Amino acid sequence: xxNGVYVLIRKELKELFYSVKGLFFFLAxxxxxxxxxxxxxxxxxxxxxxxxxxxxxxxxxVLALMMLISVVYxxxxxxxxxxxxxLETLLITPxxxxxxxxxxxxxxxxxxxxxxxxxxxxxxxxxxxxxxxTTGLLYLFAIGLMLSLLYSAVGIFVSQRIRSFKNSxxxxxxxxxxxASPILIxxxxxxxxxxxxxxxxxxxxxxxxxxxxxxxxSEPFSMQTxxxxxxxxxxxxxxxxxxxxxxxxxx
Amino acid sequence: MKRLILAxxxxxxxxxxQPVSITLHQPSGTMKMGDKxxxxxxxxxxxQKPLMGIVLYLSLVNLDKGKEHPVDLEDWSAxxxxxxxxxxxxxxxxxxxxxxxxxxxxxxxxVTAVLPERDMPVTSKIVHFxxxxxxxIVPSRIWPVALGMPLMILLIMLFIRIKxxxxxx
Numbered sequence: 001x002x003n004g005v006y007v008l009i010r011k012e013l014k015e016l017f018y019s020v021k022g023l024f025f026f027l028a029x030x031x032x033x034x035x036x037x038x039x040x041x042x043x044x045x046x047x048x049x050x051x052x053x054x055x056x057x058x059x060x061x062v063l064a065l066m067m068l069i070s071v072v073y074x075x076x077x078x079x080x081x082x083x084x085x086x087l088e089t090l091l092i093t094p095x096x097x098x099x100x101x102x103x104x105x106x107x108x109x110x111x112x113x114x115x116x117x118x119x120x121x122x123x124x125x126x127x128x129x130x131x132x133x134t135t136g137l138l139y140l141f142a143i144g145l146m147l148s149l150l151y152s153a154v155g156i157f158v159s160q161r162i163r164s165f166k167n168s169x170x171x172x173x174x175x176x177x178x179x180a181s182p183i184l185i186x187x188x189x190x191x192x193x194x195x196x197x198x199x200x201x202x203x204x205x206x207x208x209x210x211x212x213x214x215x216x217x218s219e220p221f222s223m224q225t226x227x228x229x230x231x232x233x234x235x236x237x238x239x240x241x242x243x244x245x246x247x248x249x250x251x
Numbered sequence: 252m253k254r255l256i257l258a259x260x261x262x263x264x265x266x267x268x269q270p271v272s273i274t275l276h277q278p279s280g281t282m283k284m285g286d287k288x289x290x291x292x293x294x295x296x297x298x299q300k301p302l303m304g305i306v307l308y309l310s311l312v313n314l315d316k317g318k319e320h321p322v323d324l325e326d327w328s329a330x331x332x333x334x335x336x337x338x339x340x341x342x343x344x345x346x347x348x349x350x351x352x353x354x355x356x357x358x359x360x361x362v363t364a365v366l367p368e369r370d371m372p373v374t375s376k377i378v379h380f381x382x383x384x385x386x387x388i389v390p391s392r393i394w395p396v397a398l399g400m401p402l403m404i405l406l407i408m409l410f411i412r413i414k415x416x417x418x419x420x
Contacts, residue, residue, distance in 0.1 A: 017411065018411060018415050019411075023404065023407065023408050023411070024408070026404055027401060027404045027405060027408065030400045030401040030404050031401050033397075033400070034396075034397040034398070034400060034401055037393045037396065037397045038393070038397050040388050040393065041388055041390040041393050041394075050284070050285035050385075050387055051285075051387055051388060052285075054387075054388055118400065118404070121396045121400060122396055122397075122400070124396075125389075125392045125393045125395075125396040125397075126388060126393065128389075128392065129387070129388075129389055130387070
């Protein structure tokens, strides 16, 4: 039912591009990145940062925004359709629930690509006179792609099991907060063996640490394989679980 | 000449009186903004007794002509002071001082040791070095993007609004 999946992705695209509300989120993203970029040149302390540091910071902001967009979209994917009474329309099509979930995941990845396209000019403007700009962009794209799939899958998984959009969003935001918690803890505390294991097991921490390693410390790819494998592995497991566990919805 | 001899004699007597000596070493090569050189210091106990509770701290002075001033190490160094519990007689204690070079100019760096039972602190010789400027974030490249991107998205939103009306809102 590949065609059906594409049709559903096209429907989501239309809803995004033809509605002012859909694009408002991306205006907000652009304003956040503009504010950060302007702070870099107007704030005395931030203006002292070297390019690599600024590039790393803006990459972290892009990942955080990606997480937010993915879970908000994921939360709405099924629970939102159910609340708007549009899920029934989808269910009477020849599409199976697995197809619907796959299409929603595909659109979640597209949203990240759109976010990346908006962020890329900022990243180039901030980091082009420093080190590792191209490498940083490539890593950010690849890592963001995997994480967007992961967080969209988590969002959809929760959205299918919790009936209201509001509650689904709350649960998903709690998951985001939990996975982003390493950045709230000081790096010194995370140097303990438990901290290091927790960092390796958490895909978001892996993403942040990989960007730090390649952008600031110029570490080669060979030193990132364990962290990248962990992100890819967790993403694969969560996506497979979400698609395989797509429940049949009653009309 | 007499004054010079007296001054030399006085400084020698002062250094003889100190139980410790400190040397500060700078990394080789030129330094530029954004670099993270590691300086290191060595403190030696010349006395017969062990010394307890020594505090070593780093000081940085900007020596640009007409703008000489002490520099707040807040952004420059994560390690500003070191506590040595005990320094045995004839023992040498080595400390590394990782720095992050924030601004260009001519600088002087030195380490001071405070001994709890002494009235006079002991300082190392001042290490002089130059930090070459480096182009970091370029404002002329950021302004167009920071203003242009939101404006472009806003224009797309307005265009959709005019073209489609409220159909998908």
